[in-house]
Amino acid sequence: MLSTGLPQGAVPKLERPGPLRDRVYEALLELITTRALQPGQHLVESELAGHLGVSRQPVREALQRLNTEGWVDLRPAQGAFVHEPTEAEADQLLTVRTLLEAEAARLAAANADDGILEAFEELLLRGRSAVANQDIAGAVALNSVFHAKIMELSGNAVLAELGRQVESRVRWLYTPVARTRGELSWKEHEQLVEAIADRDEERAAWLMRMHTEHTRHSYHERDRS
Structure with a gap:
């Protein structure tokens, strides 16, 4: 070593x-x-x-x-x-992430077609499997793929590019709470996909906002018992 x-x-x-x-x-x-x-x-x-x-x-x-x-x-x-991120740095990044991804989810719902459920089926399956097998690195990587796909489906190239710019820092902050978020995170992903497939823009945005806020709160609570 x-x-x-x-x-x-x-x-x-x-x-x-x-x-x-x-x-x-x-x-x-x-x-x-x-x-x-x-x-x-x-x-x-x-x-x-x-x-x-x-x-x-x-x-x-x-x-x-x-x-x-x-x-x-x-x-x-x-x-x-x-670098050791301060709590303020992390909070600012994760707050901006919530704003970007909530809008991406709304736009994805507005643009959804009939094949949206099939497009996410394998990804959701792999994510749940990674969590069940305690494959944290795999779950983190698949989480990034999931959120990038939502950004892509938004149809807004500028929004997707902003998402790519913060993705590596989000993954950096998500990794220490991935085990805690675990199964619940992928259940929230499923609900998001269902809202997008139903073309429910308001619900998709709300679910994404709650989903990303759960991660933000988990990060701040990670070392507290």
Whole structure:
């Protein structure tokens, strides 16, 4: 076990074709958003380079980019650390997410066709299965797919792009509460799909608002007994 907290061999070596610094950036961002690298964790360039099979230079460049985007904190004379979101930061993000996704659900209901239930059937099945099997990483990934699909069905390209911009941060914040939300979250997903299929715009928006607010409250309550 290295001080970065990643098991030896857990991260695949990066292929060389393409801009290496971009591939390193994407790999590190994935490790941060999935919390394989935890908030507050010290990031050692040489160890990350060893995990990824690259030199330290692209790792350094990726960390600088992640710092600019708020994922990593570069501290003088200390090094790089995964950013620890404050409660206020998390609340602001999850509040904006509620606004975006409630409108996306309303528009999806307005645009729904007769095949909407079939379009979600496999996704809902896989999500429930992941929760039942305690596959938290799988459930988080499928949750992101579900919400992205709602955004897509809204038919509003600008709204969908805004959704993509906040998706990785939402996944970052959702991961620590995914186990708590678990089965209930996917029941709420089912209700959302039914409202969209019924073309009930008001109910779809309300259900999405309640659904995303449940996640926001769960995040703030995650460490409280």
